[in-house]
Amino acid sequence: MSFGHVVTSFTGLRAKTEGEDFIVEESQESSGLLNVAAIDSPGLTAAPAIAEYVVELIKNKLGNMQKRADFNPNRRPNIHFMELSDTEKAKLIQEDPRYGRIICRCEQITEGEIIDVIKRKVGARTLDGVKRRARPGSGRCQGGLCAPRVMEIIARELGIDITEVVKDSEDSYILTGKTK
Ligand SMILES: Cc1cc2nc3c(=O)[nH]c(=O)nc-3n(C[C@H](O)[C@H](O)[C@H](O)COP(=O)(O)OP(=O)(O)OC[C@H]3O[C@@H](n4cnc5c(N)ncnc54)[C@H](O)[C@@H]3O)c2cc1C
Known part of the structure; x- marks a missing residue:
């Protein structure tokens, strides 16, 4: 290799x-x-x-x-969208269109799955927390493509500024501020 x-x-x-x-x-x-x-x-x-x-x-x-x-x-198991049948996928997207939006292309993880792991009990609060539960960033590109988009979702769902989103522990900030 x-x-x-x-x-x-x-x-x-x-x-x-x-x-x-x-x-x-x-x-x-x-x-x-x-x-x-x-x-x-x-x-x-x-x-x-x-x-x-x-x-x-x-x-x-x-x-x-x-x-x-x-x-x-x-506990209700996490939803793994790509493992569902076509009928189940269509039903889920109809109920919540965010399951029709792929965020992590490598692992084929949808926005709906990411929001679900943030919103459920003992929900994810960090980039790694989302990764451990739903797997965005675990694939070939290792989050190069999806990490900023996952951070946007975390910030939006938790009502915090995107600069406050951390990788894992308290001080593991990822962004320091706008450059442009
Ligand atoms: C490489 C490897 C392979 C393994 N393979 C197997 C296997 O095949 N089968 C098997 O049955 N077992 C396996 N094990 C063992 C298994 O992972 C452990 O036995 C199990 O995870 C122990 O569970 P635990 O809850 O005691 O500790 P952990 O799972 O280590 O949980 C402890 C938690 O406490 C947190 N923590 C630590 N300090 C603090 C602090 N000060 N404040 C707040 N939080 C803190 C840690 O972040 C962690 O989340 C493997 C372990 C390793 C390392």
């Missing part, structure tokens, strides 16, 4: 301790603080089981807990 074919690659840190196992227990120093730490691989695979175990620990700690009758553990 030529160097020109390389796109952004990522590194990851695996949480390690001196021991070999996950730490899932109440802190010995601070009562009521639950440590769910050192979740090394296969932490993703183990996450549902860890969550159930943590619920049991909390139940034992607090005692006499009741499950809320109206609790709904299911």
Whole structure:
């Protein structure tokens, strides 16, 4: 593969301790603080089981807990427009024409999908937040084409100035102001 074919690659840190196992227990120093730490691989695979175990620990700690009758553990999945059938696409565009507007050409992501991940619960607030949830900028051009358009959408939907849109963390601003 030529160097020109390389796109952004990522590194990851695996949480390690001196021991070999996950730490899932109440802190010995601070009562009521639950440590769910050192979740090394296969932490993703183990996450549902860890969550159930943590619920049991909390139940034992607090005692006499009741499950809320109206609790709904299911979240609506994100919409992946390009994976829909032609009929489903046409219906969605009729309901909301923003699903008919492609913003990320490489990954074929529509404006509707980007707005959806901003507006839904625990919605995206940053360029990377949108990228992680809906994938614009993950393709061949790595956001060269769509990043400014995604920033415009974030600014518009959040009611902020486009210079306030950050890449990821608080100070990771992308624009400083107008040049022309
Ligand atoms: C390269 C790699 C490959 C892996 N492959 C697999 C696999 O194939 N299968 C598998 O089951 N597991 C895999 N894992 C492991 C899995 O990713 C982890 O076990 C899992 O993500 C741990 O979940 P977590 O919630 O404990 O921590 P994380 O997913 O690391 O979440 C911690 C969060 O806390 C945030 N954070 C950290 N510090 C602060 C702070 N001070 N304030 C606010 N937020 C903070 C971080 O930004 C992060 O979002 C892999 C890990 C790596 C690195």
